[in-house]
Amino acid sequence: MNGRIVIAIALLALAAALVFAARPHEVTADERIDQITTELRCPVCQGLSVKDSTSETARQMRDLVTQRVREGKSNAEIQAEFRAAYGDWIFLSPPVASWSGLVWLVPIAALGAGLVLVTGRLRGADAPPPAEPSATQVAALRERVAREEAAEG
């Protein structure tokens, strides 16, 4: 009984922590700039975000994002500006609702196909062994074997 109470309290504390972490709060301009530049790919780097790169191009992109945020543009508007120039490639994580979003779908589809295959195999292994032949079937088989042996001489 005590154990259940402890578990219930722990679950409640966990839920409260999650609610507290997910509470709506005012996102600052700097947080928005960080968020947008973290998602943007540095065009002259190897797999680096605009936020992490020290290249001149990344610095110019950060300046542009900062200016757009200060102008009151939404994240979507700023992202659309970069997409118009560079395509979806400019995002480190391809948008789900696009052709490049297939990269998200393919692993899930592959996992599903694998699960189906494995389930199929396991079912095959669990299948009941074939039933024993009846006395009539055994007799018929013996008769056939004897007939074929006689025919071969």
Place this chain on the structure above:
Amino acid sequence: MLARVVRIAVVVAMLGLVVTLALAFRRDPHDIRTGTIGKPAPVFTLERLDGSGKVALADLSGKVVVVNFFASWCLPCTEENPALVRVYERYRASDVVMLGVNYQESRDNGLAYVQRMGMGWTTVADDDGRVALSYGVFGPPETFFIGPDGVIAGRHIGPIDEATLVNAIETLRARAAR
């Protein structure tokens, strides 16, 4: 039955992947299709490198415009420059305008390079890189072909040769003449 369907699906997916890769490898790596191709060229007004005023893309409407992003620190730019000079001389009295956009360097360095390399066409300074970003430039040299309708018809990443330049220009001129 279901396992068989899955097996067929896997084979079809693998074939699709092979075909996609085969098609991708056949493409010219200089001809990268990004968001700007087929769309109106982003407008800009930039100062001339020599400080003699400004140039607005809007003023070049109705002409074939070749926009070339370059920098003096860019070795491939030096490599492609003779082809640009020859093409400029060929079309300088026509409806074709060449415009050099100096990229990520000081105006002094850019201007010295322009004079040293014999670049007679108009060159402008993209000081904050905004124009390059609006065109989706990865790095110099990059060349954009804008038709008389103001739409970006083509793009070449890396050093360009004379034949590619002439071919792109003539295609746009023929389209405009129709």
